[in-house]
Amino acid sequence: MNIGDVSRESGVSTKMIRYYEEIGLIPAAHRTEAGYRTYSDKDVHQLRFIRRARDLGFSVTQLAELLTLWSDGHRASADVKRIARQHIAELEHKIQELRAMTDALKHLAEHCHGDHRPECPILEDLAGAVEVEARHMDLTRFGAGGVDPVRRKKEIH
Amino acid sequence: MNIGDVSRESGVSTKMIRYYEEIGLIPAAHRTEAGYRTYSDKDVHQLRFIRRARDLGFSVTQLAELLTLWSDGHRASADVKRIARQHIAELEHKIQELRAMTDALKHLAEHCHGDHRPECPILEDLAGAVEVEARHMDLTRFGAGGVDPVRRKKEIH
DNA sequence: TTAGGGCTTCCAACGGTCGGAAGGTCAAGC
DNA sequence: GCTTGACCTTCCGACCGTTGGAAGCCCTAA
Numbered sequence: 001m002n003i004g005d006v007s008r009e010s011g012v013s014t015k016m017i018r019y020y021e022e023i024g025l026i027p028a029a030h031r032t033e034a035g036y037r038t039y040s041d042k043d044v045h046q047l048r049f050i051r052r053a054r055d056l057g058f059s060v061t062q063l064a065e066l067l068t069l070w071s072d073g074h075r076a077s078a079d080v081k082r083i084a085r086q087h088i089a090e091l092e093h094k095i096q097e098l099r100a101m102t103d104a105l106k107h108l109a110e111h112c113h114g115d116h117r118p119e120c121p122i123l124e125d126l127a128g129a130v131e132v133e134a135r136h137m138d139l140t141r142f143g144a145g146g147v148d149p150v151r152r153k154k155e156i157h
Numbered sequence: 158m159n160i161g162d163v164s165r166e167s168g169v170s171t172k173m174i175r176y177y178e179e180i181g182l183i184p185a186a187h188r189t190e191a192g193y194r195t196y197s198d199k200d201v202h203q204l205r206f207i208r209r210a211r212d213l214g215f216s217v218t219q220l221a222e223l224l225t226l227w228s229d230g231h232r233a234s235a236d237v238k239r240i241a242r243q244h245i246a247e248l249e250h251k252i253q254e255l256r257a258m259t260d261a262l263k264h265l266a267e268h269c270h271g272d273h274r275p276e277c278p279i280l281e282d283l284a285g286a287v288e289v290e291a292r293h294m295d296l297t298r299f300g301a302g303g304v305d306p307v308r309r310k311k312e313i314h
Numbered sequence: 315t316t317a318g319g320g321c322t323t324c325c326a327a328c329g330g331t332c333g334g335a336a337g338g339t340c341a342a343g344c
Numbered sequence: 345g346c347t348t349g350a351c352c353t354t355c356c357g358a359c360c361g362t363t364g365g366a367a368g369c370c371c372t373a374a
Binding site for chain 1: 319320321322323
Binding site: 013015018019032034036054059060143 | 349361362363364369370371
């Protein structure tokens with residue numbers, strides 16, 4: 001099987017398969033005389049494993065641990081469970097952060113009239129609630145939409 | 158004020174201030190004869206605005222829009238609300254994804270004994286539930302923990 | 315033999331932030 | 345005036361995971 005075949009069968013792009021090989025997550029594939037990578041059904045199976053774990057949000061580092069455990073017939077399921085629990089904790093922490101953001105934003109958005117008038121509690125909060133009056137007086141000349149600077153390698157889309 | 162002062166007062170690192178200038182999010186600062194950037198209280202104000210918006214998870218692109226609106230005395234609050242609502246939707250979508258991951262993982266972890274034995278529903282699910290038997294028979298030789306490949310620029314920690 | 319697709323490697327970009335090197339500048343203390 | 349140390353400058357790279365593209369070789373069917 002060539003790399004394109006395993007890619008289709010495993011759902012992992014050829015780019016990523018080569019990358020995983022490069023970082024040592026998967027062993028280097030055998031090569032044909034022409035230098036083509038060749039794969040077996042077992043490799044497809046392993047890449048599917050990787051794909052699923054990635055879909056569950058495991059990092060590549062965690063994935064390496066899981067693969068080692070997967071390959072170890074004498075593993076203790078406690079080790080797997082530990083990795084999973086740790087990942088769950090990370091995910092829940094992330095969720096908490098996002099929740100806090102959305103709650104704060106929703107609260108602000110609810111109090112914004114959302115009409116043609118310029119008054120907006122969202123901007124006022126971002127500017128700093130204490131300084132609302134000052135902002136109205138003399139801070140209206142800011143902005144990124146003005147004269148366009150040089151913009152070397154990156155720019156805002 | 159030098160860049161270090163604004164950084165301390167705004168909570169935005171000097172690295173990021175230079176970066177924001179480079180991508181055109183903020184205008185290029187004035188320079189002293191020696192080439193040092195100089196800033197005013199208004200710049201501190203603006204950077205605080207940026208800091209708060211970033212803390213709320215707005216992307217730099219969205220930030221550019223918000224800054225433009227902030228600087229526009231004739232803006233309609235509806236525009237700000239639209240950006241906020243869009244961002245809320247993105248955040249909630251992300252939360253949903255993470256929720257789905259944690260739910261799936263929790264379900265698996267609950268059914269894992271977590272003891273010394275190798276049997277583990279977490280790994281079995283990752284390997285593909287249908288092929289559990291096959292895995293036990295002949296797929297135990299996989300793994301990233303084997304012979305360490307060359308590892309050029311990147312490696313797994 | 316030619317055309318097309320697949321394969322190879324290498325280089326860069328994305329977003330946002332940080333670390334560090336190499337060198338110039340400024341203030342204080344001697 | 346000189347040294348010291350904190351600050352500033354630019355430039356380059358790393359992080360993580362993924363994608364895009366270029367340039368060139370290989371394979372197969374027509």
